[in-house]
Amino acid sequence: MGLDDKIDDKGGKADRRADDDATDQLTRVLGQAAPQATPQGAPASDRRDQAVRAAVEQGIVGPDTPLAGLLDIAGIREGAAALRAAFAEVTAPGTPVLHAFAVKATPLVPVLRLLHDAGIGAEVASPGELALARAAGIPPAHTVLDSPAKTPAELREALALGIAVNADNPQELARVDALVQSAPTRSPLGIRVNPQVGGGAIEALSTATATSKFGVPLRDDGVREWVVRAYLDRPWLTRLHAHSGSQGMPLELMVGGVSATYELAEEINSRVGRRQIDTLDIGGGLPVNFASDEQTPTFAQYARLLRREVPGLLDGRYGLVTEFGRSLLAKHGTLLARVEYVKSAGGRPIALTHAGVQVATRTVYAPESWPLRIAAYDAKGRPKSGPATGQDIAGPACFAGDLLARDRPLPPLEQGDYVAVLDTGAYYFAHHYSYNSLARPGIHGFATDSGEGGGAVRFAVVRAAQRVEEIVAEAGGGLRDGLRELGGRG
Numbered sequence: 001m002g003l004d005d006k007i008d009d010k011g012g013k014a015d016r017r018a019d020d021d022a023t024d025q026l027t028r029v030l031g032q033a034a035p036q037a038t039p040q041g042a043p044a045s046d047r048r049d050q051a052v053r054a055a056v057e058q059g060i061v062g063p064d065t066p067l068a069g070l071l072d073i074a075g076i077r078e079g080a081a082a083l084r085a086a087f088a089e090v091t092a093p094g095t096p097v098l099h100a101f102a103v104k105a106t107p108l109v110p111v112l113r114l115l116h117d118a119g120i121g122a123e124v125a126s127p128g129e130l131a132l133a134r135a136a137g138i139p140p141a142h143t144v145l146d147s148p149a150k151t152p153a154e155l156r157e158a159l160a161l162g163i164a165v166n167a168d169n170p171q172e173l174a175r176v177d178a179l180v181q182s183a184p185t186r187s188p189l190g191i192r193v194n195p196q197v198g199g200g201a202i203e204a205l206s207t208a209t210a211t212s213k214f215g216v217p218l219r220d221d222g223v224r225e226w227v228v229r230a231y232l233d234r235p236w237l238t239r240l241h242a243h244s245g246s247q248g249m250p251l252e253l254m255v256g257g258v259s260a261t262y263e264l265a266e267e268i269n270s271r272v273g274r275r276q277i278d279t280l281d282i283g284g285g286l287p288v289n290f291a292s293d294e295q296t297p298t299f300a301q302y303a304r305l306l307r308r309e310v311p312g313l314l315d316g317r318y319g320l321v322t323e324f325g326r327s328l329l330a331k332h333g334t335l336l337a338r339v340e341y342v343k344s345a346g347g348r349p350i351a352l353t354h355a356g357v358q359v360a361t362r363t364v365y366a367p368e369s370w371p372l373r374i375a376a377y378d379a380k381g382r383p384k385s386g387p388a389t390g391q392d393i394a395g396p397a398c399f400a401g402d403l404l405a406r407d408r409p410l411p412p413l414e415q416g417d418y419v420a421v422l423d424t425g426a427y428y429f430a431h432h433y434s435y436n437s438l439a440r441p442g443i444h445g446f447a448t449d450s451g452e453g454g455g456a457v458r459f460a461v462v463r464a465a466q467r468v469e470e471i472v473a474e475a476g477g478g479l480r481d482g483l484r485e486l487g488g489r490g
Contacts, residue, residue: 042448043293044072044075044293044331044332045293047072047074047075047446047448048070048072048334048375048420048422049383050448050455050457051070051072051334051446051448051457052070052334052336052377052381052418052420053377053380053381053382053457054381054446054456054457054459055068055070055336055381055444055446055457055459056377056379056380056381056418057380057381058457058459060336060442060444060459061336061337061338061418062338063338065442065465066337066338066340066353066354067335067336067337067338067353067354067355067359067441068335068336068441068442068443068444068465069333069334069335069336069359069424069428069429069430069441069442069443069444069462070333070334070335070336070443070444070445070446071111071332071333071425071443071444071445071446071462072332072333072334072425072446073114073445073446073447074447074448075331075332076111076114076115076118076328076329076332076425077114077118079327079328079329079331079332080099080115080118080119080120080328081118082298082299082300083099083120083299083322083324083328084097084099084118084119084120085299085300086298086299086300086302086303087099087299087303087320087322089300089303089304090303090304090306090307090314091314091316091320092314092315092316093316094316095314095316095318095319095320096279096319096320097319097320097321097322098121098142098144098319098320098321098322099119099120099121099321099322099324100120100121100122100123100142100143100144100321100322100323101115101120101121101122101123101323101324101325101328102123102284102323102324102325102326103122103123103124103125103129103132103133103325104125104129104325104427105325105326105328105329105330105426105427106325106329106333106425106426106427106430107128107129107132107430107431108132108430108443108462108463109132109135109136110136110445110460110462110463111329111462112132112133112135112136112138113136113137114445115328116136116137116138116142120328121138121142121143121144122136122138122142122143122144123143123144123146123284123323123325124143124144124145124146125145125146125147126147126154127153127154127157130143130145130154130157130158130163140161140162140163141162143161143163143164144163144164144165144166144281144321144323145158145163145164145165145166146166146168146192146241146243146323147168148168148169148214149168150165150168150172150175152175152179155172155175155176155179156179158187159176159179159180159183159185159187160183160185161187162185162186162187163187164187164188164189164190164239164281164321165187165188165189165190166189166190166191166192166239166241166281167189167190167191167192168192168214168215168216169215169216170216170226170230173191173230176189177234180236188238188239188279189236189237189238189239190237190238190239190240190241190277190279190281191215191216191227191230191231191237191239191240191241192214192215192216192241192242192243193215193216193218193227193240193241193242193261193264194212194214194215194216194217194218194242195218195219195242195244195256195257195260195261214243215241215242215243218260218264224264227264227268228264228267228268228271231268231271231272231276231277232268232271232272235272235276237276237277238276238277238278238279239277239278239279239280239281239321240261240264240265240268240277240279240280240281241261241280241281241282241283241321242257242258242260242261242281242282242283243257243281243282243283243284243285243323244256244257244258244283244285245285246284246285246286246287246325246326249285249287251297251301251302251305252305254285254286254302255302255305255306255309255310257283258280258282258306258310258313259309259310261280261282262280262310262312262313262318265277265280265318266312275317277318278318278319279318279319279320279321280313280318280319280320280321281321281322281323282306282313282320282321282322283322283323284322284323284324284325284326284327285324286299286302286324286326286327287326287327288326288327288330288331288423288426290330290370290371290372290373290423291373292373293331295331299324299327325426326426326427328426329425329426330423330424330425330426330427331423331425332425333423333424333425333426333428333429333430334420334421334422334424334425335355335359335360335420335421335424335428335429335441336418336419336420336421337353337354337355337418337419337420337421338353338354338416338417338418339351339352339353339413339414339415339416339417339418339419340352340353340354340396340415341415342413342414342415348390348391348392348407349389349390349391349392349412349413350391350392350394351391351392351393351394351413351417351419352394352396353393353394353395353396353404353419354395354396354441355393355395355404355419355421356394356395356396356397356402356403356404356435356438357395357397357399357402357433357435358395358396358397358432358433358434358435358436358438359424359428359429359431359432359433359441360372360395360404360421360424360428360429361431361433362427362428363404363428364395364401364402364403364404365401367403367406371405372404372405372421372422372423372424373421373422373423374393374404374405374408374410374419374420374421374422375419375420375422376410376411376413376417376418376419376420377417377418377419377420378414378417378418379414379416379417379418381418384410384411384413384417385411386411386412387411387412388409388410388411389409389410389411389412390407390408390409391405391407391408391409391410391412391413392405392406392407392408393405393408393410393419396436396438397435397436397438398436404419404421429441429443430443430463432466434471437471437475439465439466439467439468439471440463440465440466441465441466442461442463442464442465443461443462443463444459444460444461444462445459445460445462446458446459446460
């Protein structure tokens with residue numbers, strides 16, 4: 001059962017009708033609506049190999065389009081089904097559960113539409129992300145607004161639409177107070193707390209440290225009592241939210257953050273004398289395995305650990321919201337780049353490609369934290385074989401560190417070959433960094449038809465490649481004399 005079974009969705013239905021014209025084509029783009037269970041097909045690696053070869057044969061990539069992002073639609077659907085099944089297994093029958101995809105992970109309307117078809121909502125953290133979710137047809141009742149810096153206008157819009165809001169701090173809660181008093185709202189409202197359970201292996205992604213910018217710091221002096229009092233004074237606060245981090249976080253630390261949040265909810269409800277908090281938003285953060293095709297840890301492993309360590313969370317007394325992002329999309333994306341040139345420096349081969357910092361920013365600037373696997377394909381898109389030879393995989397940007405891999409053992413690459421950068425479905429090619437004014441690559445979803453030899457591969461555009469004219473326009477091309485007019489032309 002989803003939260004939509006418990007929440008008045010009149011506003012959501014109106015929004016879906018309003019957005020139909022903009023989104024009707026999205027299901028066609030990525031295939032028909034997902035069935036309740038996705039049949040097991042070819043392994044993901046086989047589907048990827050088929051897609052790479054088909055992308056070359058069909059001209060998705062080539063001399064004139066040397067870079068493209070590929071999304072495995074079957075894999076996305078399987079991931080959504082696995083998430084829902086994992087929590088259905090551990091929650092009491094009838095428990096309302098909303099799985100809200102963290103839009104920041106892959107902010108692409110067709111992807112959000114596909115996930116919506118698969119029963120997944122949206123967690124948004126900006127007006128832009130909210131606009132994307134609405135364009136995809138995701139109703140307000142399936143949308144959660146989280147951000148540490150919400151403006152009055154953002155809050156006003158969310159409350160008018162009936163979108164769930166988690167207040168990040170006391171000053172934001174004061175703004176919500178004023179808005180709630182000025183106009184009624186259907187929005188479920190809560191407070192985000194920082195359980196301060198510690199950080200994981202990547203400091204920048206650890207949101208439950210002692211000094212994190214997110215949420216109300218639960219262990220600081222006097223803060224826990226302030227939170228309890230906030231709920232005692234506001235009977236309309238019915239949710240409690242925490243998110244402890246993502247990549248680099250051990251499951252035990254994630255569960256520790258959830259446990260602390262659950263214990264606080266129990267304390268508040270006990271002090272109030274009723275079940276005022278009826279829903280816990282436990283965030284997302286399941287880490288991704290970037291070392292192989294194996295998906296580990298799994299949603300099922302995390303859900304079972306929650307059941308073992310925080311059984312009261314799942315006994316049916318609380319609704320549940322999750323906010324997974326990277327773990328739903330990362331393994332289902334491949335960045336495919338043509339090798340433009342091959343050279344050697346200091347005795348080491350270098351493959352110069354069009355995939356670099358503009359599409360793999362984290363890996364280029366922090367390679368130790370964000371290593372990526374590389375697969376080699378020949379000029380026809382077939383997996384390449386040969387003796388493993390240490391090679392640098394370089395991007396096109398004008399600085400020496402623009403490397404996706406250093407001294408990586410791969411079959412010797414040649415001009416016209418292709419490299420596939422794996423596990424890039426989240427936070428990579430969908431997040432363009434405009435270094436050197438490099439164009440955003442096109443992104444294509446793919447589906448493989450069953451049949452002998454793997455069947456045909458069909459592609460659909462998810463985001464068109466950026467044109468040079470668009471780069472100029474975004475860089476103020478239509479305003480070229482604007483600065484001159486400020487100070488004359490003398």
